[in-house]
Amino acid sequence: MWQYKAPLRDMRFVLEHWLQAPAAWAELPAFAEVDLPLALQVLEEAARFSSAVLAPLNASGDRQGCSWQEGEVSTPEGFAAAYRAYVEGGWSALACDPAHGGQGLPQLLDAALQEMLYASNHAWAMYTGIAHGAYLCLDVHAPQSLKERYLPAIVSGESLPTMCLTEPQAGSDVGLLRCRAEPQDDGGYRLTGSKLFISGGEHDLTADILHLVLARLPDAPSGTRGISLFLVPKRLDDGTRNAVRCDGIEHKMGIKGSATCSLSFDGAQGWLIGEPNCGLAALFVMMNSARLHVGLQGLGHAEAAWQNALDYARERRQMRAPGRPEGVAAAPADPIHYHPAMRLALLRLRAVSQGLRVVGYWGAHLLDQAEHASSEPARQQATRLAGLLTPVIKAFFTDQGFHLASEALQVFGGYGYIGEYGIEQTLRDSRIAMIYEGSNEIQANDLLLRKVLGDGGMALEELLALFEQEAAAGGEHADPLSALSANLRVLVKGILKQTEGDAEYPYRIASDFLHLLGWALLAYAWARSARVAAPLLAGDPWYQEKLDSAAFFFSYLSPEIDLRIARIDAARAPLGFLT
Amino acid sequence: MWQYKAPLRDMRFVLEHWLQAPAAWAELPAFAEVDLPLALQVLEEAARFSSAVLAPLNASGDRQGCSWQEGEVSTPEGFAAAYRAYVEGGWSALACDPAHGGQGLPQLLDAALQEMLYASNHAWAMYTGIAHGAYLCLDVHAPQSLKERYLPAIVSGESLPTMCLTEPQAGSDVGLLRCRAEPQDDGGYRLTGSKLFISGGEHDLTADILHLVLARLPDAPSGTRGISLFLVPKRLDDGTRNAVRCDGIEHKMGIKGSATCSLSFDGAQGWLIGEPNCGLAALFVMMNSARLHVGLQGLGHAEAAWQNALDYARERRQMRAPGRPEGVAAAPADPIHYHPAMRLALLRLRAVSQGLRVVGYWGAHLLDQAEHASSEPARQQATRLAGLLTPVIKAFFTDQGFHLASEALQVFGGYGYIGEYGIEQTLRDSRIAMIYEGSNEIQANDLLLRKVLGDGGMALEELLALFEQEAAAGGEHADPLSALSANLRVLVKGILKQTEGDAEYPYRIASDFLHLLGWALLAYAWARSARVAAPLLAGDPWYQEKLDSAAFFFSYLSPEIDLRIARIDAARAPLGFLT
Missing domain, CATH: 1.10.540.10 (Acyl-CoA dehydrogenase/oxidase, N-terminal domain)
Incomplete structure (x- = not known):
């Protein structure tokens, strides 16, 4: 189970x-x-x-x-x-x-x-x-009084917050939101409007819930430049309920234990966070952390898929495999992980999930550096690198989390499709992470348009320098890593050139570019994993798995890199509209 | 909705x-x-x-x-x-x-x-x-008396049949099954044992249910050579219930309206179909038709995904797209199918689902030819081609059905993840088809080991001859189709050579080979679609879509072909075992 x-x-x-x-x-x-x-x-x-x-x-x-x-x-x-x-x-x-x-x-x-x-x-x-x-x-961004009032409650766990962005007509396009905020004489605001798909918008875990709500001031410009951020608690200081009501919860494909709420604000009391009309900027500080979190959901599902599939494949015996490990005698039916198709699935699960862990933790480590490194240039470089990695972590990890959950489900055969073994839940739960917190298509545009092309390729160049530094340190997979770095540099030049006469081109290739960078980061992760594991092997055979997975990655998985490059090239062809 | x-x-x-x-x-x-x-x-x-x-x-x-x-x-x-x-x-x-x-x-x-x-x-x-x-x-395979008794009931719909193969320990490995059949003095048999995952094993649509059951005779050899096929009706001729009981139904990820039953046979009366110990051979006659059916499930889900995603994308407006069709003025927010990421998803949905339709219907047409063509060589050739196509239709179609359902779900954004829009059900329902009726891994082995390498490449050669015939007829995409045919011929030679010293190799590449052939069949489908549509365009602008989809396929989707070839090449590397 x-x-x-x-x-x-x-x-x-x-x-x-x-x-x-x-x-x-x-x-x-x-x-x-x-x-x-x-x-x-x-x-x-x-x-x-x-x-x-x-x-x-x-x-x-x-x-x-x-x-x-x-x-x-x-x-x-x-x-x-x-x-x-x-x-x-x-x-x-x-x-x-x-x-x-x-x-x-x-x-x-x-x-x-x-x-x-x-x-x-x-x-x-x-x-x-x-x-x-x-x-x-x-x-x-909060004024001191609000910080003193509410931060300790979040830190202690007494209150849980929400993020109230989406409205029925405003999903990816937050600029379309209509929720209104009327200033009051006491310096506070009254919020009115409907919010949709609010995770934890109402629940029985804490007495108070702190809603962070995007809304428009009366004289606000239209679009994203007229959006402000407000804190709207479920309970007011006198203990009464604020005018926030949960109108219902969604029936979803997965994460069924999470309450996804429709909320009505009916003149609810709130306080401005940050400057008027600068609500999106106020959210920016949490963006990397929130997107990293969603990426870690993909990693978590990939890990759960991998370990449950392996357990099952060790127990389940079906048919004789065409080969078995040295020293193992033939049996009427072999454990299914001897069968090449299942071995491939399991080795992919292992190599990708563990590679994602490296990249995800590195992203978190960079956020620590961005905040705490002792020099300003070090903080700035970490910020740039974290900004580059974040959309990849969000989108590539969650795509892989879903894909690997499906791959693991296949290992279970018919048992994978029934509730009892849990893997179908992993598949259902994992699917949402490709959508929320900025859909994976939004992440791809952010990566290519803003993070790569937007700074003239500087952040990417810093990443490639790290690839080359790793390659220069030697190790078994230095050559393909070094070649990959060179290919990426040429590719980005080609993208810049094509974009000059074809402004839509980067939008057509954004998702493939994001996946390319995802696989490239896995190549970096595995090249370095193998290099640092090699000298440790003498003391502990556990590290052999790292060398094996790295070798598997560079033979069996590297064609994914070439696929993405080929698709980026193919997308030079014009793309018609649907009617 | x-x-x-x-x-x-x-x-x-x-x-x-x-x-x-x-x-x-x-x-x-x-x-x-x-x-x-x-x-x-x-x-x-x-x-x-x-x-x-x-x-x-x-x-x-x-x-x-x-x-x-x-x-x-x-x-x-x-x-x-x-x-x-x-x-x-x-x-x-x-x-x-x-x-x-x-x-x-x-x-x-x-x-x-x-x-x-x-x-x-x-x-x-x-x-x-x-x-x-x-x-x-x-x-x-049934004796005349049983045919007279039961065939009209199936044809009229009075009775519905089941296929009772799987047992808890015997899934892909049917040779492990244990259900027993004891001969009786009246020429009938008594069946005892448990069957699992039996679709429609019990229901309220018909009064009688006709179970086709695999079981072992008392003196049967072990493994697949000792399996016989029996007909076991739910109701006996005197109207009483046979000793077949439904012990429960599964709670599944999808197809929840289909009763997936555990059945107990407790000395149930049955009759032998075909020869003793030849149960698998008796099923062989229905194999192509049954697998074609499952492939059509993949096609059906792909079509449903495509049309629902398109409907939604026409209604939903979010953000300005970087471009819009000629003559359309800018609006505060465009229909989402103007956005390149969504356009790509929708064009993939259209090109793949319609391409699958061509290949699937061709497979069915070949089955008609195999049964009814006027000459024996024509029947044999159609049989060989249908045998080659069937595992591709079963596995490639169902992989694509699931994949495209997920792609369509992404078009819906957050609305895709909730029950109301139905696309999450398409995703859940579609997933089973990759597993049952021979898992997609079993199909891949059947294709490469038996249908391609097993007959020395003859059936594949006949397929490639059709590709070349199409290319020779001209048309806009003749060149890539012709090149593809040549590449496949070289590839299969390379596979045969590698297999000589590495018997496990075809098992390692079977799934990639199946997908390669799936994409190659789509290339054939679209090259021919464009050629036959071109002269019709003057009379009806509807055919323009066919030319557009063909062009899209040969620019945007053909890298999938190269990926599979690259993976087949990469799999020459040895593949370790898990421990």
Whole structure:
């Protein structure tokens, strides 16, 4: 049956050997007290919490779903108790500033925590997943009085926040939103309008809910330049309910334990966050963190898919395989992972999920550097690199999370299609992450148009310099990595040239470019993994798997890179309109 | 909201212009009375039935699902009435022999009917979908007395058959099955054992259900050589219940209106079909037809995905697109199908789903030729080609059905993930077709090991000759089709050579080879579509879409072909085992 055990050994490999994070932390005053033993202790406790508390509620939460009655939402059995355990464990405070009651740990450790939460129970983790982004946003943009009032409640877990952006007519196009905010004499505002698809918009985990709401001031310009951000609590200071009502919840394909709410604001009291008409800018501070989170959902699903498929493939025997490992005698029916088709699926699951972990954690590590590195140029470079990686992490990871869940389901055969084995839930749950927090198509445009072409290729050049630095350090896969870097440089020049006479071209290739960069980052991840694992192998045979996966990647998976390059080239052909 | 309208115009294009089926029918005595007007009339009535009767039950059937109580199964509201309408419409008799009460129409028309049934309500069509295969099997292998007793009941729709193969320990490996059959003095048998995942194993559509059951005789050899086929009716001739019991139904990811049953046979009365220990051979006669059916499920889902995504993309407006069709003025927000990412998704949906239709109908047309062509060599060649195409149709179509459903869901954004728009149901329903009736991995091995390498490449050579014949006829895409044919010939030689020293190689590349052939068949489909459409364009602008889709295929989709060739090449590298 479906289960989840956090891959602590692999997480440690990424932290200790691939990122060499402890050495980096030692150089940052903010993390002077963080070292490897502390990090491992945090991960072990997070692993215990996710396996013992959240994973057992994953299937039951899916079966029960949420229910709505008269504006109130009940979450599945056990969800509220698990949230109390989460708060008592101090998890809500992990990466928050000690000034507000936080533990001040790196976002890198938070990323590992998030991976575990999403892998063990995506629906449950939807309630907590937005808190850190909201925390960042309020910390930077809220007036002091609001910070004092609300930040400790978020850090302690007493209140959970939401993000209220979408309206029925305004999804990807937030500029179309209509929710209105009327200024009041006391300096506050009254908000009126309807919001859709609000995760955790109403629930029974906390008494108060803090809505971050995008709305228009009376004299605001149309489009995205007339949008302001407001904080609208569910409960007012006198304990009464604010004029926010949950009109219903959605019946969804997956994450059924997460309440996806329609909210009506009917003159609800709120306070402005940031400057008038600068609501999108105020959200910008949380964008990288929120998108990284969604990418970690993809990683979590990929990991859960991989470990459950492997467990099943070890138990299930069907037919004789055309070959078996040395020393294993023929049996009437072999474990299915001997069969080449299943071996390929499992090796893809392993190589991609573990490669995503490297890239995702690196993205989190860069966010730590962007905030805490000691020099301004170092902070700026980390910011640029994190900005480049973030859309790839969001979109490539979630595409892969869904794709690998389907690949794992296939390993289960008919048993994969029934509820009992849980893998079909992984597939259903994983699908949403390709859509929300900026659809994967939006991410692709952000990557190519803004992050790559928008800065004249500077951030990408810095990434390629890292590829070349890795290649220069030697290692078994230095040559293909070096060649890949050169190819990417030529490709981007070609894109710039084609774009001069064909302004639509980058839009036509944006998604392929994002996937290309995703596979290229996996190549970097595996080349470096193999190089740093090689000298460790003598002391511990565990590292052999790293060398094997790297070799598998560079033979069996690298054609994905060429496919994307070929598609980018093919898209020079004009693309007609539909009628 | 989700709806289905049969694509009659495109179906006619394939029948009339691509296949030129009426001319072929005219040469076959069995179809002497079938002409284009009759065929179109059948398709129009099937379209009415599927849109008016089945499509409205698709979402409600998914919501209600089936229920089981004390061995009895209730299907969703309306399913039984829809079945009565199906029977009254004569649809169960469509492609059956007039000698048994059938209408004797070509399997090609049945394929179009099946596409409509599966597209409008996959779960419902699971009950009727197996009937034609069972009919074929009994017609060829059952003793005369059983044929007289049961064939008319299948043709009239009075009884529905099942296929009882799978057992808990025996899925892809049917040789592991344990169900036993004890001979009785009256020439009959008593069957004992458990069967799993039996579609329509129990339901309330018909009073009788005819189970075709694989079981072992007492002295049978182990493995696949000791399996016999039996007919086990739910009701005995005296009206009493046979000792077959439904122990429960599965809770599945999709096709929830289809009852997937566990059946217990407890000394149930049955009769041998075919020779003892030759049960698999007896099923062989229905294999191509059954696998074609499952492929048509993939086509049906692809079509439903395409038309619903297009409808939504025409209504939904978000953001300004970087370009719009000539003569269209800028608006604050454009219909989303102007946006390049969405245009690409929709053009892929159109080109692939319509290309699959060509290949699928061609497969059905070949089955008609294999049975009815006037010369033995023509029948043999059609048999070989149909055998080659069948695994591709089963596996490539169902992979694409799932993939395109996901692509269409993405067009809907957040609305795609909720139940209301129906596309998430298409995604869930489509997933099973990659698993059952021989998993797609089994199909890939069948294609490469048996159908291509097993006959020394003869069937493939016949296919390539058709590609070259098409290329020689000219047309805009003759050159890439001709080059593709040459590449495939070289590739297969390389595979044969590599296999000499590396017997596992074909197993490692089987799935990529199947997808390669799938894309190659689409190339053939589109090259020919464009050539036959070109002269028709002057009389009707409808044909412009065919030229556009062909051009789109050969620029934007042909890199898929190169990817598969590259992966087949990359798989020369050794592939380790998991531990």
